[in-house]
Amino acid sequence: MIRGSQRGIALLLAGLALGAAPAAGVADSSAAPATSPPPPDARALKKLAARLAPVDLNADVDRLPANERAALALILRAAQIMEPLFRRQVWAGNETLFSELIRDSTPLGRERLHAFLQNQGPWLRLDEERPFLPGVGAKPPSANFYPADATKQELEAWMKSLPVAMRAGANGFFTTIRRGVDGQFIIVPYSVEYQGELARAAELLREAADRTTQPTLKRFLETRAAAFRSNDYYASDVAWMQLDASIEPTIGPYEVYEDGWFSAKASFEAFVTLRDEAETQKLARFAGELQDLEDHLPIEARLRSPKLGKLAPIRVVNSIYCSGDANRGVQTAAFNLPNDEKVEKQMGTKRVMLKNVQEAKFRMVLLPIAQVALAPAHRARVQFDAFFTHMLMHELMHGLGPHEVAPDAAAGAIAPVTTRAALQETYGPLEEAKADISGLWALEFLVDKGVLARGFAEAAYTTFLASAFRTIRFGLTEAHARGVAVQLNTLLDAGAVVVAQDGTFAIDAARMKAAVTALTAELMNIEAAGNRARAVEVLKSRAVIRPPVQRILDRLTRVPVDIEPRFPTAARLLAGGHDREQANSGVN
Secondary structure (H helix, E strand, O other), X not given: OOOOOHHHHHXXXXXXXXXXXXXXXXXXXXXXXXXXXXXXXXXXXXXXXXXXXXXXXXXXXXXXXXXXXXXHHHHHHHHHHHHHHHHHHHOOOHHHHHHHHOOOOOHHHHHHHHHHHHHOOOEEOOOOOEEOOOOOOOOOOOXXXXXXXXXXXXXXXXXXXXXXXXXXXHOOOOEEEEEOOOOOEEEEEHHHHOHHHHHHHHHHHHHHHHHOOOHHHHHHHHHHHHHHHHOOOHHHHHHHHOOOOOEEEEEEEOOOOOOOOOOOOOOEEEEEEEEOHHHHHHHHHHHOOHHHHHHOOOOOHHHOOOOOOOOOOEEEEXXXXXXXXXXOOOOOOEEEEOOOHHHHHHHOOEEEEEHHHHHHHHHHHHHHHHHHHEOHHHHHHOOHHHHHHHHHHHHHHHOOOOOEEOOOHHHOOOOOEEHHHHHHHXXXXXXXXXXXXXXXXXXXXXXXXXXXXXXXXXXXXHHHHHHHHHHHOOOOOOHHHHHHHHHHHHHHHOOOEEEOOOOOEEEOHHHHHHHHHHHHHXXXXXXXXXOHHHHHHHHHHHOOOOHHHHHHHHOOOOOOOEEEEEOHHHHHHHHOOOOHHHHOOOOO
């Protein structure tokens, strides 16, 4: 999307018709504290936006048969609907605000619209969610999943009072909590809350299913269309796990980062990608290592799973479009889904590697950071293969280790609870830190086993260190950045990462393995116990930016923080379609 141009605004306005009706509730400007700094002007917003470097995401669609290209265009149109749905989930006032911004053709208005689209709302995600528009106030941690006038404590008390079956619905991924006509809390399924948008998305997915001749893709599209109407996502999650096709779509409610209260409510997103068969085959060998990794985790044997889920597919893909939670602020480079613990326990999870996204991040962000942050002798060790493989290990390790907390008999509990539910708002950053650091542990384990070449760990450690500065720049309200801060400070305290007199950083290889193992064990034990108090303590003391780290960050002002994707391949597909709705795609 060429954001801020007159053509882009027109396309966005056309795209709005696919989404939600404008929501009420842009906050009055009088709500802003008197001491708030003035909102950034057009020049300042342009400078802030430039921290995300524009990148074209392309893939070869010409190799697809005509019917598959037609199916792909329909999937893209369904994926567009996830954008306004996600904005509604972020804040009830977002759609009204969006409608106002697209009517403002002044230079300031265009920059505000660009910032809004980068952040999927009026808060700068790279700046501790600071508002960039007057009058919107602080970003609500409850997002738009719970009543705006409710408190977290009220919700917790109400949930505890519910029968077990109803409590599962209240805590579920795919429900919102609203107030009924009597003012009491009620549970509203996503299929009701977002009925109009999901009905249209379901229709498009069914049309795409009719076009494709790939059986597993057809089944996923059909079952996901049914899930949008029924609110039961299990069958479509299983179908997505079993998807084995040239087109690899991920569409629906998945990640829970936006729910800052309970990490419970799933946000809508879409990734539309094409499978890279050669690269996928290269990585298939790692799926067979998962049980051995689980069996050797540096935790007590009773906390390990003796039998992981049956499936652990790994897919390498190239992205042509993303939307919703997948396209806000920092771009996702890989993901491990589904998050539903029931599916994970029975089936395992699938890891998807977005290769063209990773290549862009490595070239435009990581290599320039290494030239500033690392000791000169260590810079040549930063390698794309190490970056790519550690990212894969990060996603693999999300599926390993404890995921349930044993019931507390003294408190009257009779069944285990998920780690996510036990840790609540601390789960996101702690789980990201666990996946990162245990991913390094796994790489070392596979080197020792002979699966990876001797010396690969050193490249992985150094590349990880450079990437830590990349991630911490996302801002300490972001889960991955907080998790990296915990890791970096722990490794500094252990002497596994050292700071030279010139302020650059380096790895002490002799201490790294033990430090990585110790932190892996610490974080997994917190998750196994569901020890939220300990998680709060770890984040409070270690999810901080210390002076030596800040001095490096201050030197990186000319390096992009991340990328801003543009989708020319998707735009060409849609513009070449057979009706006006495809032409007004809003993706270029």
